[in-house]
Amino acid sequence: MQTGPVVNLIHVNVDGETVEVAAGATVVAALALRGIGGTRRSVTGEPRTAMCGMGICQECRVTIDGRPHVLACQTLCVDGQTIRTMAPLEPQ
Numbered sequence: 001m002q003t004g005p006v007v008n009l010i011h012v013n014v015d016g017e018t019v020e021v022a023a024g025a026t027v028v029a030a031l032a033l034r035g036i037g038g039t040r041r042s043v044t045g046e047p048r049t050a051m052c053g054m055g056i057c058q059e060c061r062v063t064i065d066g067r068p069h070v071l072a073c074q075t076l077c078v079d080g081q082t083i084r085t086m087a088p089l090e091p092q
């Protein structure tokens with residue numbers, strides 16, 4: 001007997017590791033589940049990460065299925081998607 005809400009789970013690949021997320025989750029949520037605190041590095045090498053969560057700051061840019069500079073906060077995960085941070089950081 002089902003007692004709670006039904007959650008459809010999908011799988012994406014984040015920097016080489018499979019991450020299970022709920023369908024409808026954003027890419028930035030998948031990054032958080034993976035434990036990645038940064039999305040890219042600045043031109044001076046400083047780690048950058050999602051700030052606004054609403055498509056304004058551009059700090060959450062990642063490469064998705066080979067397409068660079070995609071906003072992780074504005075993109076929904078798709079089953080089988082490959083997500084790459086520009087400079088993988090150690091899990092926080």
Ligand code: FES
Pocket residue numbers: 049050051052053054055056057058059060061071072073074
């Ligand atoms: S977090 Fe600011 S644009 Fe994505």
